[in-house]
Amino acid sequence: MxxxxxxxxxxxxxxxxxxxxxxxxxxxxxxxxxxxxxxxxxxxxxxxxxxxxxxxxxxxxxxxxxxxxxxxxxxxxxxxxxxxxxxxxxxxxxxxxxxDLNWRYLNEYLDQISANDEVLFLKQGHEIIAKNQLAREKLIIYNSEGNYNIIDSVDTEYIAKTSAVPNNALFEIYFYYPAVIY
Incomplete structure (x- = not known):
């Protein structure tokens, strides 16, 4: 700091x-x-x-x-x-x-706290700042409609929803879930 x-x-x-x-x-x-x-x-x-x-x-x-x-x-x-x-x-x-956040440290920390989930840190402008191991195994595509599609070997498309963090305009929370529930 x-x-x-x-x-x-x-x-x-x-x-x-x-x-x-x-x-x-x-x-x-x-x-x-x-x-x-x-x-x-x-x-x-x-x-x-x-x-x-x-x-x-x-x-x-x-x-x-x-x-x-x-x-x-x-x-x-x-x-x-x-x-x-x-x-x-x-x-x-x-x-x-x-x-300052070291990318490697941030990625390793995300691996520790979220081994069973996909976690991404996104900057405004949709740049990926960091992601855990499960998310690193996915191909993440931001399309022209303003949505993210996350492609992996099982799911072909995810639906994205966003929610603003109350009292903090800098952050939004993105939720992803499969378009088809198995």
Whole structure:
């Protein structure tokens, strides 16, 4: 998780495999990003140039396209970025909060919690963010009528229904069920 303060300084909190939380921070705006011991990790770190910051500049919050994780070489991440406005901005002295999700970790987590079901995370615009093992075995097609068809070896078509999450315009829940019940 990262925080961009209202003075543009940046803090990053990252959990390691041994459950240790590592903290990176900046002493000066766009200056070096250093770890807890003061060792320079990134010489000229400008948070406003990071993919999660650029993608969120046009809105209060956004899911951002996949990018190379900053502190996990070779790994792809997606981020949810929340821009803090109004009274909360003044109270917290925080401009943006971003949460990075490693795709592999998210897919493995979905496998653990939903082994017998098909689970997908979809971004607005119908991009698949993550899915569990059962869903990875399916071919998912978004058609011109605005519906998803999920094709596998048994069912030939699924009917899709959506429901909005109350008080949260960012999320919709998609329900799928076979067009033919066996």
């Amino acid at each position: 990262g925080l961009v303060l209202d003075d543009n300084k940046y803090y990053l909190f990252s959990r390691r495999a041994n459950d240790k939380i590592v903290v990176y921070h900046q002493e000066q705006v766009n200056g070096p990003l250093v770890d807890e011991s003061g060792r320079v990790i990134f010489a000229d770190f400008n948070p406003s140039k990071r993919p999660w910051s650029v993608a969120s500049d046009d809105s209060n919050n956004s899911w951002n396209p996949a990018y190379n994780c900053f502190d996990r070489p070779g790994k792809k991440c997606i981020s949810f970025t929340l821009r803090i406005n109004g009274k909360d901005h003044d109270l917290l002295a925080v401009d943006k909060i971003h949460v």
